[in-house]
Amino acid sequence: MNEKREISGGAEKVEEIARRRAGILPEEGAAPQERAAMQAAAADGGARAAKKQGAPALSAEQAERARAEQRVERARQKRAKARKKEERQAERAAQKSARAKQKRRAAAEKRHAEAERRAAAQARAAGREKDGGKQKHARAPGFGGWLAAVVSLSVAVLALGSLVTVGYFELSGAKESLAAGYRASAYAFSEAVEELDADLTKARIAEGGELSRLLAQIYAESLLAENCVQAFPADARQTAGLSACINRTGEFAKGALSVLSEGGTLSAAQTERLAALEEQIALVRESVPALIAEASAGSADGLAAQGGGYCAALEDLSARLAQMCPQAHAARQALAGEEEVSEQRARELLEEYLREAELVSVRCLGREEGRLPCYCFAADAASGRQYYAQLSVRGGKLSLLESYVPCTQRNYDAAACVQIARNFLERCGFADMEEVWTSEAGGECTVEFAPVQGGTLLYPDRVKVKVCSERGEVSGVSAGGYLLHHRARSLGGARVSAARVRANAEAKLENVSVRSALIPHAGGELLCWQVRGEADGTLYFAYVDAQTGHTAEIRAVRRTDRGDLPL
Secondary structure, rough: OOHHHHHHHHHHHHHHHHHOOOOOOOOOOOOHHHHHHHHEEEEHHHHHHHHOOOOOOOHHHHHHHHHHHHHHHHHHHHHHHHHHHHHHHHHHHHHHHHHHHHHHHHHHHHHHHHHHHHHHHHHHHHHHHHOOOOOOOOOOHHEEEEEEEEHHHHHHHHHHHHHHHHHHHHHHHHHHHHHHHHHHHHHHHHHHHHHEEEHHHHHHHOHHHHHHHHHHHHHEEEEEEHHHHHOOOOOOOHHHHHHHHHHHHHHHHHHHHHHOOOOOOOOOHHHHHHHHHHHHHHHHHHHHHHHHEEEEEEOHHHHHHOOOOHHHHHHHHHHHHHHHHHHHHHHHHHHOOOOOOHHHHHHHHHHHHHHHHHEEEEEEEEEEEOOOEEEEEEEEEOOEEEEEEEOOOOOOOOEEEEEOOOOOOOOOOOOHHOOOOOHHHOOOOOOEEEEEEEHHHEEEEEEEEEEEEOOOHHHHHHHHEEOOOOOEEEEEEEEEHHHHHOOOOOOOOOOOOHHHHHHHHHHOOOEEEEEEEEEEEEEEEEEEEEEEEEOOOOOEEEEEEHHHHHHEEEEEEEEEOOOOEEE
């Protein structure tokens, strides 16, 4: 048996040597990839030979195994090539970095050597001058020094030119984006005004559900138009009339919707008001093409320029709308009894209003026209605090006061701030004012006052005062609404009693109080019962129509650690 195994093993060895010589098997010591490739070729050749001789081919499993080995080998070779490529790239990057470092080092050494040569030259010149005193003038630098200076200056100019060029293109791109934003606002405003004008025209003859639908659209379109106006490249003064017109339209639509939702109908006065708003919006629509033309042709700087055509067109439109506005007539009536004061007299009045601030300088910035013509002043206090103020041309009444001073601590509580604000208003000539709202945030306390007529609060005439809780000083006043609207009114009587309103409110609220109030509503004014009460930690103000008993408006206030937060 052993002899037969040896004979069989020798025969197999001879056959293996023959197959290697024929190229069917790889030589001993061959690489694994070469061995796998030759085995696959042998298997393929064996299959072809078996097929030619009628012998059975390799099994499917064997063929698949051979193909899998080929795929694995090709993937291995591909990864090897990728690694070699990455190594070459890393090597080139390292060489490039080394050359850059060497270049910078050489440049630094050159600059250092140049600085040493200049220092040595200066030392030698100083030494010669000190030793002999024979040279009356310092020697002019040689040609090489001038050449080095010129070259250095040229390099610096080229570098600066590159920076300026890059900055110019970046700034140009930013300005173009800004101009595109201005144009987009103008186009969106045009579309909103077109729809607003169309819906107002339809609303004049609409009834029922169709009127409610149109009023809802008018309210939404007015909000969109006002957002566009806020994005215009103009200051508030230039767009004041336009914003007021759009806001009046939206407020009217909101109030009229409230009336219709309660089953009521628009009164004759409201229908007349709707017609007036349509006329005003029609004027805006007619002015839009000129605004679009200015926006399309202008650059960012040109559109924002105060003397440019775009801002001038907005200011002209605002002025024309202000003249059409009923409030402008009311403002003229309210101040009709007041005499015009000179700029000097207005300056003296401002110094009197701010006497506790100890002003050291007051400068008149000019006169602002519009619904309420005013003198504009800038003033500096002894403490370094700066003020901006507007005083009406008629009567020299304080319309606006602004200043900024950091206020973080609360050294004065709300009651003290209310008294400080009240004293300031009395000094400025605002009498018979009652506190209606107080809010604290950070180190500031905001107090709103409203005048009282026969026990009725006149909310359209309210005045807002800001007090720094840290220093106990008035930091801001907004009284334009008072100067525009305040007058004696014919309030009439209430059909719904205060007792009935209180009884209804106490079913839902606690600590209820009721009093008479006049509020802005549906583009006009509405006599209401103001209901104040609390529920679940939230403070509520409800305004009930004194004629119908329907709720015209509800406001909610949530008390937080940051102050009162209107909801």
